[in-house]
Amino acid sequence: MNFLGKRLQGKLVTSISKENDVCIVxxxxxxxxxxxxxxxxxxxxExxxxxxxxxxxxxxxxxxILAGQSYIDISADENLIVSPEIFHLR
Incomplete structure (x- = not known):
């Protein structure tokens, strides 16, 4: 598992929202x-x-990937996939 995966592992998703061009999980x-x-x-x-x-x-x-066969896909073109700027943990 990568670094970001380790930071997120075990966290419970409480909401997904969008503000302007930014999605917030x-x-x-x-x-x-x-x-x-x-x-x-x-x-x-359920x-x-x-x-x-x-x-x-x-x-x-x-x-x-979430428990119970749920998931959240994050779309990114090839240039953004390798760029750390697309993710910001706050």
Whole structure:
């Protein structure tokens, strides 16, 4: 697992919102991850609480894998995938 995955592992997703061109994924411990690109959440109804279990790179971005077969896809073009500026933990 990469560095960001280790920082996110075990956190419970409490909300996903959008402010202007920034998507914000908030966690139960008061931290949030801002993403300067589109996110696409997939939550399985009546699944386990959406805790982060993994964070993986995909062809067109990243995927935050959550418990209960839920996930959040983060779209990014190839230039943004390798750039740390797209993610900001706050």
């Amino acid at each position: 908030a966690f139960d411990d008061g931290t949030a991850m801002t993403v300067n690109t589109a996110v696409s959440p997939w939550f399985v109804a 699944a386990e609480p959406p805790r982060v279990t993994d964070f993986v790179r995909r062809d067109h971005g990243y995927r935050i």
